Amino acid sequence: MKSIITISREFGSGGHSIGEAVAKKLGYRFFDRELVNQVAERSGFSPEFIEESGEYASAKNSLLFAIATANQYTMNGISMLDKLYIEQTKIIEEIAQEGSCVIVGRCADYILREYRDCLHVFIHADMKSRAKRIVERFGEQERPAEKRLNEKDQRRKVYYKNYTGRTWGQAQNYDLCLNSGVLGSERCVELIAAACK
Amino acid sequence: MKSIITISREFGSGGHSIGEAVAKKLGYRFFDRELVNQVAERSGFSPEFIEESGEYASAKNSLLFAIATANQYTMNGISMLDKLYIEQTKIIEEIAQEGSCVIVGRCADYILREYRDCLHVFIHADMKSRAKRIVERFGEQERPAEKRLNEKDQRRKVYYKNYTGRTWGQAQNYDLCLNSGVLGSERCVELIAAACK
Numbered sequence: 001m002k003s004i005i006t007i008s009r010e011f012g013s014g015g016h017s018i019g020e021a022v023a024k025k026l027g028y029r030f031f032d033r034e035l036v037n038q039v040a041e042r043s044g045f046s047p048e049f050i051e052e053s054g055e056y057a058s059a060k061n062s063l064l065f066a067i068a069t070a071n072q073y074t075m076n077g078i079s080m081l082d083k084l085y086i087e088q089t090k091i092i093e094e095i096a097q098e099g100s101c102v103i104v105g106r107c108a109d110y111i112l113r114e115y116r117d118c119l120h121v122f123i124h125a126d127m128k129s130r131a132k133r134i135v136e137r138f139g140e141q142e143r144p145a146e147k148r149l150n151e152k153d154q155r156r157k158v159y160y161k162n163y164t165g166r167t168w169g170q171a172q173n174y175d176l177c178l179n180s181g182v183l184g185s186e187r188c189v190e191l192i193a194a195a196c197k
Numbered sequence: 198m199k200s201i202i203t204i205s206r207e208f209g210s211g212g213h214s215i216g217e218a219v220a221k222k223l224g225y226r227f228f229d230r231e232l233v234n235q236v237a238e239r240s241g242f243s244p245e246f247i248e249e250s251g252e253y254a255s256a257k258n259s260l261l262f263a264i265a266t267a268n269q270y271t272m273n274g275i276s277m278l279d280k281l282y283i284e285q286t287k288i289i290e291e292i293a294q295e296g297s298c299v300i301v302g303r304c305a306d307y308i309l310r311e312y313r314d315c316l317h318v319f320i321h322a323d324m325k326s327r328a329k330r331i332v333e334r335f336g337e338q339e340r341p342a343e344k345r346l347n348e349k350d351q352r353r354k355v356y357y358k359n360y361t362g363r364t365w366g367q368a369q370n371y372d373l374c375l376n377s378g379v380l381g382s383e384r385c386v387e388l389i390a391a392a393c394k
Contacts, residue, residue, distance in 0.1 A: 096202065124368055170368065172366055176388075177374035
Protein backbone atom coordinates (compact mmCIF):
# COMPACT_ATOMS: atom_id res chain seq x y z
CA MET A 1 0.00 0.00 0.00
CA LYS A 2 1.46 3.37 -1.05
CA SER A 3 1.24 5.69 1.92
CA ILE A 4 2.19 8.97 0.24
CA ILE A 5 0.43 10.36 -2.80
CA THR A 6 1.66 13.46 -4.59
CA ILE A 7 -0.70 15.13 -7.03
CA SER A 8 0.49 17.53 -9.71
CA ARG A 9 -2.26 19.03 -11.78
CA GLU A 10 -3.19 21.39 -14.55
CA PHE A 11 -5.18 24.38 -13.34
CA GLY A 12 -8.87 23.67 -13.86
CA SER A 13 -8.44 19.88 -14.06
CA GLY A 14 -10.08 19.32 -10.67
CA GLY A 15 -6.85 17.88 -9.25
CA HIS A 16 -7.32 19.60 -5.91
CA SER A 17 -10.81 18.18 -5.33
CA ILE A 18 -9.71 14.75 -6.55
CA GLY A 19 -6.77 14.79 -4.12
CA GLU A 20 -9.05 15.79 -1.26
CA ALA A 21 -11.50 12.98 -2.10
CA VAL A 22 -8.68 10.43 -2.30
CA ALA A 23 -7.40 11.52 1.12
CA LYS A 24 -10.90 11.17 2.56
CA LYS A 25 -11.44 7.76 0.95
CA LEU A 26 -8.14 6.38 2.24
CA GLY A 27 -8.12 8.18 5.60
CA TYR A 28 -4.92 10.06 4.70
CA ARG A 29 -3.99 13.59 5.75
CA PHE A 30 -4.42 16.19 3.02
CA PHE A 31 -2.06 19.09 2.30
CA ASP A 32 -2.52 21.97 -0.04
CA ARG A 33 -3.49 25.40 1.25
CA GLU A 34 -2.66 24.17 4.72
CA LEU A 35 0.84 23.37 3.55
CA VAL A 36 1.12 26.85 2.16
CA ASN A 37 0.11 28.28 5.51
CA GLN A 38 2.70 26.22 7.33
CA VAL A 39 5.38 27.53 5.02
CA ALA A 40 4.11 31.03 5.56
CA GLU A 41 4.33 30.77 9.31
CA ARG A 42 7.93 29.63 9.27
CA SER A 43 9.29 31.90 6.61
CA GLY A 44 7.51 35.08 7.51
CA PHE A 45 6.08 35.41 3.97
CA SER A 46 2.39 36.07 3.55
CA PRO A 47 0.24 33.12 2.38
CA GLU A 48 -0.70 35.19 -0.68
CA PHE A 49 2.91 35.63 -1.66
CA ILE A 50 3.56 31.91 -1.28
CA GLU A 51 0.53 30.85 -3.26
CA GLU A 52 1.51 33.17 -6.06
CA SER A 53 5.16 32.20 -6.11
CA GLY A 54 4.34 28.86 -7.71
CA GLU A 55 2.81 30.73 -10.58
CA TYR A 56 4.91 33.80 -11.06
CA ALA A 57 8.42 32.50 -11.51
CA SER A 58 8.06 33.18 -15.22
CA ALA A 59 5.86 36.20 -15.27
CA LYS A 60 8.36 38.71 -16.45
CA ASN A 61 5.91 41.56 -16.21
CA SER A 62 4.96 40.76 -12.67
CA LEU A 63 5.98 43.28 -10.06
CA LEU A 64 5.83 40.51 -7.49
CA PHE A 65 8.38 38.49 -9.43
CA ALA A 66 10.58 41.51 -9.99
CA ILE A 67 10.60 42.28 -6.27
CA ALA A 68 11.08 38.69 -5.19
CA THR A 69 14.04 38.07 -7.43
CA ALA A 70 15.80 41.40 -7.25
CA ASN A 71 19.24 41.07 -5.70
CA GLN A 72 18.54 43.62 -3.03
CA TYR A 73 15.70 41.45 -1.74
CA THR A 74 17.78 38.42 -0.92
CA MET A 75 18.38 36.92 2.50
CA ASN A 76 21.96 35.78 3.07
CA GLY A 77 22.53 35.81 -0.67
CA ILE A 78 19.55 33.55 -1.46
CA SER A 79 16.63 34.97 -3.42
CA MET A 80 13.26 35.04 -1.69
CA LEU A 81 11.78 32.57 -4.17
CA ASP A 82 14.65 30.17 -3.58
CA LYS A 83 14.33 30.56 0.19
CA LEU A 84 10.67 29.77 -0.10
CA TYR A 85 11.43 26.67 -2.16
CA ILE A 86 13.91 25.47 0.46
CA GLU A 87 11.33 25.95 3.23
CA GLN A 88 8.70 24.10 1.20
CA THR A 89 11.10 21.21 0.63
CA LYS A 90 11.75 20.83 4.36
CA ILE A 91 8.06 20.92 5.21
CA ILE A 92 7.11 18.42 2.50
CA GLU A 93 9.82 16.03 3.73
CA GLU A 94 8.59 16.36 7.31
CA ILE A 95 5.01 15.69 6.26
CA ALA A 96 6.11 12.60 4.34
CA GLN A 97 8.00 11.28 7.34
CA GLU A 98 4.97 11.67 9.57
CA GLY A 99 2.99 9.05 7.64
CA SER A 100 0.23 8.63 5.10
CA CYS A 101 -0.83 11.76 3.23
CA VAL A 102 -1.90 13.34 -0.04
CA ILE A 103 0.12 16.40 -1.09
CA VAL A 104 -1.11 18.59 -3.95
CA GLY A 105 1.29 20.73 -5.99
CA ARG A 106 4.50 22.47 -4.83
CA CYS A 107 6.83 20.09 -6.73
CA ALA A 108 6.19 17.40 -4.09
CA ASP A 109 6.57 14.73 -6.79
CA TYR A 110 10.15 15.89 -7.36
CA ILE A 111 11.01 16.55 -3.72
CA LEU A 112 9.88 13.02 -2.73
CA ARG A 113 11.18 11.28 -5.86
CA GLU A 114 13.52 9.01 -3.90
CA TYR A 115 10.96 8.07 -1.25
CA ARG A 116 9.61 4.56 -1.26
CA ASP A 117 5.86 4.06 -0.83
CA CYS A 118 5.10 7.13 -2.90
CA LEU A 119 2.60 7.25 -5.75
CA HIS A 120 3.15 10.24 -8.03
CA VAL A 121 0.04 11.34 -9.89
CA PHE A 122 -0.49 13.94 -12.63
CA ILE A 123 -4.00 15.13 -13.49
CA HIS A 124 -4.82 16.98 -16.69
CA ALA A 125 -7.84 17.65 -18.89
CA ASP A 126 -8.69 19.13 -22.26
CA MET A 127 -8.94 22.89 -22.55
CA LYS A 128 -12.75 22.88 -22.86
CA SER A 129 -13.36 20.97 -19.60
CA ARG A 130 -10.86 23.14 -17.76
CA ALA A 131 -12.32 26.39 -19.09
CA LYS A 132 -15.81 25.26 -18.05
CA ARG A 133 -14.53 24.39 -14.60
CA ILE A 134 -12.74 27.66 -13.87
CA VAL A 135 -15.66 29.72 -15.11
CA GLU A 136 -17.99 27.75 -12.81
CA ARG A 137 -15.60 28.22 -9.93
CA PHE A 138 -14.21 31.72 -10.37
CA GLY A 139 -16.73 33.29 -12.75
CA GLU A 140 -16.14 35.05 -16.04
CA GLN A 141 -13.28 37.53 -16.13
CA GLU A 142 -12.14 40.13 -18.58
CA ARG A 143 -9.58 37.80 -20.15
CA PRO A 144 -11.09 34.66 -21.73
CA ALA A 145 -10.78 31.45 -19.69
CA GLU A 146 -8.62 29.78 -22.31
CA LYS A 147 -6.10 32.59 -22.24
CA ARG A 148 -5.94 32.47 -18.44
CA LEU A 149 -5.33 28.72 -18.58
CA ASN A 150 -2.56 29.01 -21.16
CA GLU A 151 -0.81 31.58 -19.00
CA LYS A 152 -1.14 29.42 -15.87
CA ASP A 153 0.22 26.39 -17.76
CA GLN A 154 3.18 28.39 -18.94
CA ARG A 155 3.95 29.64 -15.44
CA ARG A 156 3.71 26.24 -13.80
CA LYS A 157 5.89 24.77 -16.53
CA VAL A 158 8.63 27.33 -15.99
CA TYR A 159 8.47 27.13 -12.19
CA TYR A 160 8.70 23.33 -12.34
CA LYS A 161 11.56 23.37 -14.85
CA ASN A 162 13.41 25.96 -12.81
CA TYR A 163 13.36 23.98 -9.56
CA THR A 164 13.41 20.39 -10.82
CA GLY A 165 15.10 20.50 -14.24
CA ARG A 166 12.22 18.33 -15.47
CA THR A 167 9.52 18.80 -18.08
CA TRP A 168 6.12 19.40 -16.50
CA GLY A 169 3.52 16.87 -17.64
CA GLN A 170 6.05 14.36 -19.02
CA ALA A 171 4.44 10.97 -18.27
CA GLN A 172 7.76 9.38 -17.29
CA ASN A 173 7.97 11.62 -14.20
CA TYR A 174 4.80 10.14 -12.71
CA ASP A 175 3.41 6.72 -11.82
CA LEU A 176 -0.11 7.52 -12.92
CA CYS A 177 -1.42 10.28 -15.23
CA LEU A 178 -5.15 10.80 -15.60
CA ASN A 179 -7.29 12.82 -17.99
CA SER A 180 -10.07 13.98 -15.67
CA GLY A 181 -11.99 15.45 -18.63
CA VAL A 182 -12.42 12.00 -20.18
CA LEU A 183 -12.45 9.84 -17.05
CA GLY A 184 -14.44 12.11 -14.74
CA SER A 185 -13.44 13.06 -11.19
CA GLU A 186 -15.06 10.11 -9.42
CA ARG A 187 -13.35 7.59 -11.66
CA CYS A 188 -10.01 9.37 -11.07
CA VAL A 189 -10.48 9.02 -7.32
CA GLU A 190 -11.19 5.28 -7.71
CA LEU A 191 -8.19 4.73 -9.99
CA ILE A 192 -5.77 6.52 -7.66
CA ALA A 193 -7.05 4.53 -4.69
CA ALA A 194 -6.77 1.28 -6.70
CA ALA A 195 -3.23 2.16 -7.83
CA CYS A 196 -2.19 2.65 -4.17
CA LYS A 197 -3.12 -0.84 -3.06
CA MET B 198 -17.77 1.68 -21.66
CA LYS B 199 -14.84 2.60 -23.93
CA SER B 200 -14.77 0.13 -26.78
CA ILE B 201 -11.39 1.04 -28.31
CA ILE B 202 -8.14 1.10 -26.37
CA THR B 203 -4.91 2.32 -27.91
CA ILE B 204 -1.68 1.50 -26.11
CA SER B 205 1.54 3.38 -26.72
CA ARG B 206 4.50 2.07 -24.80
CA GLU B 207 8.17 2.37 -24.07
CA PHE B 208 10.16 -0.60 -25.28
CA GLY B 209 10.65 -3.00 -22.37
CA SER B 210 7.73 -1.63 -20.34
CA GLY B 211 5.60 -4.73 -20.93
CA GLY B 212 2.99 -2.69 -22.80
CA HIS B 213 2.43 -5.40 -25.38
CA SER B 214 1.67 -8.11 -22.81
CA ILE B 215 -0.48 -5.69 -20.80
CA GLY B 216 -2.48 -4.83 -23.92
CA GLU B 217 -2.95 -8.50 -24.72
CA ALA B 218 -4.14 -9.24 -21.17
CA VAL B 219 -6.58 -6.29 -21.26
CA ALA B 220 -8.03 -7.55 -24.55
CA LYS B 221 -8.46 -11.01 -23.07
CA LYS B 222 -10.04 -9.66 -19.88
CA LEU B 223 -12.54 -7.50 -21.76
CA GLY B 224 -13.14 -9.88 -24.67
CA TYR B 225 -11.78 -7.32 -27.18
CA ARG B 226 -9.87 -8.07 -30.38
CA PHE B 227 -6.13 -7.48 -30.09
CA PHE B 228 -3.92 -5.95 -32.78
CA ASP B 229 -0.20 -5.68 -32.86
CA ARG B 230 1.88 -8.03 -34.99
CA GLU B 231 -1.32 -9.07 -36.69
CA LEU B 232 -1.92 -5.48 -37.68
CA VAL B 233 1.57 -5.32 -39.08
CA ASN B 234 0.89 -8.38 -41.19
CA GLN B 235 -2.33 -6.90 -42.55
CA VAL B 236 -0.45 -3.79 -43.60
CA ALA B 237 2.21 -5.95 -45.18
CA GLU B 238 -0.28 -7.88 -47.27
CA ARG B 239 -1.84 -4.78 -48.70
CA SER B 240 1.22 -2.73 -49.33
CA GLY B 241 3.53 -5.43 -50.61
CA PHE B 242 6.17 -4.54 -47.98
CA SER B 243 7.65 -7.37 -45.97
CA PRO B 244 6.48 -7.64 -42.32
CA GLU B 245 10.10 -7.13 -41.24
CA PHE B 246 10.31 -3.84 -43.10
CA ILE B 247 7.07 -2.63 -41.54
CA GLU B 248 8.01 -3.60 -38.02
CA GLU B 249 11.30 -1.79 -38.38
CA SER B 250 9.83 1.31 -39.98
CA GLY B 251 8.34 2.42 -36.66
CA GLU B 252 11.83 2.46 -35.24
CA TYR B 253 14.08 3.62 -38.00
CA ALA B 254 12.64 6.94 -39.06
CA SER B 255 15.48 8.60 -37.18
CA ALA B 256 18.29 6.10 -37.59
CA LYS B 257 20.48 8.09 -39.87
CA ASN B 258 23.02 5.31 -40.14
CA SER B 259 20.44 2.72 -41.07
CA LEU B 260 20.68 1.42 -44.60
CA LEU B 261 17.00 0.51 -44.36
CA PHE B 262 16.08 4.10 -43.66
CA ALA B 263 18.36 5.40 -46.38
CA ILE B 264 16.75 3.10 -48.91
CA ALA B 265 13.20 3.73 -47.78
CA THR B 266 13.47 7.49 -47.89
CA ALA B 267 15.66 7.96 -50.95
CA ASN B 268 13.83 9.89 -53.66
CA GLN B 269 14.36 7.20 -56.26
CA TYR B 270 12.44 4.77 -54.05
CA THR B 271 9.18 6.65 -54.00
CA MET B 272 5.85 5.51 -55.41
CA ASN B 273 3.90 8.22 -57.20
CA GLY B 274 6.03 10.82 -55.47
CA ILE B 275 5.33 9.51 -51.93
CA SER B 276 8.20 7.98 -49.95
CA MET B 277 7.87 4.35 -48.93
CA LEU B 278 7.72 5.24 -45.25
CA ASP B 279 4.93 7.72 -45.91
CA LYS B 280 3.04 5.23 -48.03
CA LEU B 281 3.32 2.73 -45.22
CA TYR B 282 1.99 5.25 -42.73
CA ILE B 283 -1.00 5.99 -44.98
CA GLU B 284 -1.76 2.25 -45.26
CA GLN B 285 -1.48 1.84 -41.49
CA THR B 286 -3.84 4.74 -40.94
CA LYS B 287 -6.51 3.18 -43.18
CA ILE B 288 -6.23 -0.20 -41.51
CA ILE B 289 -6.36 1.25 -37.99
CA GLU B 290 -9.49 3.22 -38.90
CA GLU B 291 -11.12 0.12 -40.34
CA ILE B 292 -10.30 -1.91 -37.25
CA ALA B 293 -11.78 0.83 -35.04
CA GLN B 294 -14.97 0.90 -37.07
CA GLU B 295 -15.41 -2.86 -36.74
CA GLY B 296 -15.89 -2.66 -32.96
CA SER B 297 -14.16 -3.20 -29.65
CA CYS B 298 -10.40 -3.72 -29.80
CA VAL B 299 -7.00 -3.04 -28.24
CA ILE B 300 -4.40 -1.62 -30.63
CA VAL B 301 -0.75 -1.46 -29.58
CA GLY B 302 1.65 1.05 -31.13
CA ARG B 303 1.69 2.46 -34.67
CA CYS B 304 0.50 5.97 -33.65
CA ALA B 305 -3.03 4.57 -33.18
CA ASP B 306 -3.57 7.10 -30.35
CA TYR B 307 -3.04 9.93 -32.83
CA ILE B 308 -4.87 8.32 -35.75
CA LEU B 309 -7.96 7.74 -33.58
CA ARG B 310 -7.70 11.00 -31.62
CA GLU B 311 -11.11 12.24 -32.78
CA TYR B 312 -12.92 8.94 -32.18
CA ARG B 313 -15.39 8.77 -29.34
CA ASP B 314 -15.29 5.73 -27.07
CA CYS B 315 -11.51 5.58 -27.24
CA LEU B 316 -9.21 5.26 -24.24
CA HIS B 317 -5.64 6.27 -25.03
CA VAL B 318 -3.06 4.66 -22.76
CA PHE B 319 0.71 5.18 -22.43
CA ILE B 320 2.83 2.66 -20.55
CA HIS B 321 6.34 3.41 -19.38
CA ALA B 322 8.77 2.19 -16.73
CA ASP B 323 12.10 3.11 -15.19
CA MET B 324 15.25 2.16 -17.05
CA LYS B 325 16.18 -0.62 -14.59
CA SER B 326 12.87 -2.52 -14.94
CA ARG B 327 12.95 -2.16 -18.71
CA ALA B 328 16.57 -3.33 -18.99
CA LYS B 329 15.76 -6.37 -16.84
CA ARG B 330 12.78 -7.16 -19.02
CA ILE B 331 14.52 -6.98 -22.37
CA VAL B 332 17.46 -9.06 -21.14
CA GLU B 333 15.01 -11.71 -19.90
CA ARG B 334 13.18 -11.66 -23.19
CA PHE B 335 15.89 -11.16 -25.80
CA GLY B 336 19.02 -12.13 -23.89
CA GLU B 337 22.26 -10.17 -23.44
CA GLN B 338 23.66 -8.52 -26.53
CA GLU B 339 26.92 -6.83 -27.34
CA ARG B 340 25.53 -3.36 -26.64
CA PRO B 341 24.35 -2.89 -23.05
CA ALA B 342 20.56 -3.03 -22.51
CA GLU B 343 20.40 0.59 -21.36
CA LYS B 344 22.05 1.81 -24.55
CA ARG B 345 19.65 -0.22 -26.68
CA LEU B 346 16.71 1.24 -24.79
CA ASN B 347 17.92 4.81 -25.19
CA GLU B 348 18.27 4.30 -28.92
CA LYS B 349 14.80 2.75 -29.22
CA ASP B 350 13.30 5.65 -27.22
CA GLN B 351 14.97 8.14 -29.49
CA ARG B 352 13.71 6.41 -32.62
CA ARG B 353 10.13 6.11 -31.43
CA LYS B 354 10.18 9.74 -30.35
CA VAL B 355 11.33 10.94 -33.77
CA TYR B 356 8.91 8.66 -35.67
CA TYR B 357 6.00 9.86 -33.53
CA LYS B 358 6.96 13.51 -33.87
CA ASN B 359 7.39 13.13 -37.61
CA TYR B 360 3.93 11.71 -38.22
CA THR B 361 1.88 13.35 -35.46
CA GLY B 362 3.66 16.60 -34.63
CA ARG B 363 3.30 15.63 -30.98
CA THR B 364 5.75 14.92 -28.19
CA TRP B 365 5.95 11.23 -27.40
CA GLY B 366 5.18 10.50 -23.73
CA GLN B 367 3.54 13.87 -23.04
CA ALA B 368 0.77 13.02 -20.53
CA GLN B 369 -1.70 15.42 -22.14
CA ASN B 370 -1.84 13.25 -25.29
CA TYR B 371 -3.27 10.27 -23.36
CA ASP B 372 -6.18 9.53 -21.04
CA LEU B 373 -4.19 7.21 -18.78
CA CYS B 374 -0.42 6.86 -18.32
CA LEU B 375 0.95 4.06 -16.18
CA ASN B 376 4.38 3.28 -14.75
CA SER B 377 4.45 -0.51 -15.05
CA GLY B 378 7.74 -0.66 -13.11
CA VAL B 379 6.06 0.76 -10.00
CA LEU B 380 2.51 -0.56 -10.46
CA GLY B 381 3.29 -4.01 -11.88
CA SER B 382 1.72 -5.50 -15.01
CA GLU B 383 -1.32 -7.05 -13.32
CA ARG B 384 -2.28 -3.80 -11.64
CA CYS B 385 -1.89 -2.00 -14.97
CA VAL B 386 -4.33 -4.44 -16.58
CA GLU B 387 -6.84 -3.85 -13.78
CA LEU B 388 -6.50 -0.06 -13.98
CA ILE B 389 -6.99 0.03 -17.76
CA ALA B 390 -10.07 -2.20 -17.49
CA ALA B 391 -11.44 -0.01 -14.67
CA ALA B 392 -10.79 3.18 -16.66
CA CYS B 393 -12.79 1.76 -19.59
CA LYS B 394 -15.99 1.25 -17.64
